[in-house]
Amino acid sequence: MTLDVLRVFCGPDGRHGNELGVVRDGARTPAREDRQAFAAKLGFSETVFVDDPERGVIDIYTPTLRLPFAGHPCVGTAWLLDVPELVTPAGVVQARQDGEFSWITAYARWAPPRTLRRYGTAAEVDALAVPPPGEWIYAWAWEDEAAGRVRARAFPGRDDGITEDEATGAAALLLTHELGRALNITQGRGSQLLTAPGPDGEIEVGGRVRGWHPSPTD
Known part of the structure; x- marks a missing residue:
């Protein structure tokens, strides 16, 4: 596997942000239990497995569970892949770049309860x-x-x-x-x-x- 480590939602000075692991060749690790184990090993709040980089198909894991959608993984992965949309289990997430900012469009109903x-x-x-x-x-x-x-x-x-x-x-x-x-x-x-x-x-x-x-x- 090839791992990219990003910081997403950095401050104006480029510091801080939430760490994110992105496995670009995620299709090489298709089993959910293997993905979950790797996310637990990394210990980031979320890790993304990219199943199709051209179409933006992704799969998101915390150290203990799989998520149908999460915000900072989608923002970071859209920036990394430079794609107009991401396909998640929750739905299709539109993406765009605007200067120094990476944006996604989603719905509150996709978010886990908080x-x-x-x-x-x-x-x-x-x-x-x-x-x-x-x-x-x-x-x-x-x-x-x-x-x-x-x-x-x-x-x-x-x-x-x-x-x-x-x-x-x-x-x-x-x-x-x-x-x-x-x-x-x-x-x-x-x-x-x-x-x-x-x-x-x-x-x-x-x-x-x-x-x-x-x-x-x-």
Whole structure:
């Protein structure tokens, strides 16, 4: 297998972002149990297996489960493959590049369930301790409501070593759907996610992607 490691939703200075593993020759590892084992070995919040790079057919795994859709894997893989769309089990994800930003179009109904928990101030979100495993919590507060600026942190609540998710596109989809407006989200240590609602329930999610050279792996 050949593995690309990306950082998705980097901050304006190019730092931070959520790490993502992308196996471009995923068709060489067709068995789900082998893919799951490899994702667990890598330990990233998500790993993508590309089954057809020309058509953009992908398969997404956390260290413990398979996902029909996830935001930062789709943004990162669309940037890496430079394709106009991705085919996921949830549906076809439209993709585009706009300057330094990579964008996808998806629907909130595709996102796995999350608890959106609002706090009064960004400082309260900053001060949160990681909760024990349980529900998936997206903690957020307005930094500047008029400007649509949000401070957020994400706690997956899983017992797989990922105690806090640095940047979470699916949760940004859900929050955008709930608030019904474009958002500029600062998540984790300094990652940036941009969103914009569109017609018929569509929501765009975008961010900066940085990558490393691919490397062979067992």
